[in-house]
Amino acid sequence: MSYKTIVAIIQTPKDSERLLHAVMPLAARLGSHVVGVHAEALPMPMTTGMGFPDADFITTASELNRKRAAELESHFSAQCADSAVASEWRAVESFSGDSAVAARAAARTADVVVASEADPKETTHSADLDALLYDTGRPVLLVPLAGMNAGPFGKVLVAWNGTREAARAAFDALPFIMEADETIVVTVDADDELSSSASQLAAALARHGAHVSVSALKASGRSVADVIAGQVAISGADLLVMGAYGHSRLREFLFGGVTRSVLERMPVATFMSR
Incomplete structure (x- = not known):
């Protein structure tokens, strides 16, 4: 028995650094395929002072979301290539922008899900870990804010x-x-x-x-x-x-x-x- 498919929940750039530092050595050691999942929130419609939809705001917000998602994908792909780990990237847009919620379907077909401990200082950007525990039927490995050892657990x-x-x-x-x-x-x-x-x-x-x-x-x-x-x-x-x-x-x-x-x-x- 081994973990051959790992779903990595990547919510923020801070998550990405800490999480991939833990996931890459694990995947390389076990010969795992890593699925990186990231979600961006759909821009909420805003109105101008005249009551009309603010198209400029929606366009700007969408561009920022795409830029952030592209940067996270680039970092993920580079880490996987450096570690010689097979991988795929799944980026989605959702109302919540919660990567854990968006990853539930992918998680149900994985051996294990890896996510970061919620940072109390980032309450508006933390992934919903309960969604993974309650809704996927899969085990979840949580990486603490302090990080975890790269090698096997002793x-x-x-x-x-x-x-x-x-x-x-x-x-x-x-x-x-x-x-x-x-x-x-x-x-x-x-x-x-x-x-x-x-x-x-x-x-x-x-x-x-x-x-x-x-x-x-x-x-x-x-x-x-x-x-x-x-x-x-x-x-x-x-x-x-x-x-x-x-x-x-x-x-x-x-x-x-x-x-x-x-x-x-x-x-x-x-x-x-x-």
Whole structure:
């Protein structure tokens, strides 16, 4: 098993630099085909002071959009050529201009989607990562703002709560887990049933040749997200694997949750499935 088709979500020039620095070594190592997807927002009609459509504004906005898309495509193509990676570019125009939303159809035919962590300073230009997690059925590798290692991940931390989403993530991440020097299956405040399933997961992953251990953690008054982030730091893990949105998106938005907390404060490269 390997990731032979990768969809790369390229929302902004900043995204492009950080994302392709992560995607190119990965694609070259795995012999993957990379599909770059970028969306520009359709210019919204404006009116002049006389109430007539402002044709000059629409023309100027369209030209700026085409110029930005062309620059991103040029950078993408150059990076792929330098890394000897097979690739294709898909640029679209949409009302939202959201590259993640525009990439949903392409993502459904890929092995894995790679996107950048949302930058809190760029709220108007961030891609909708929830659209990828909820609407594609494919795993998503999120590159943190600080970037990620170019080589194989050395230590993988699997956050295990026994849910369908966690199971999807663990096995979707097998190519990374098999490359890693060490994988740690982590539970938080586990009962006997969850502890048993964590051991069974470790054994299943080990049958693929992975080097796996289990770590049972106590929350001790902390949130699960804080416990996981702390363990990532203590263990030196460079990839976090977890299920996404075990609760509804509305519930996580209203009351918080592990997925939402990790998306807002990503400790390392994070691999999510739902």
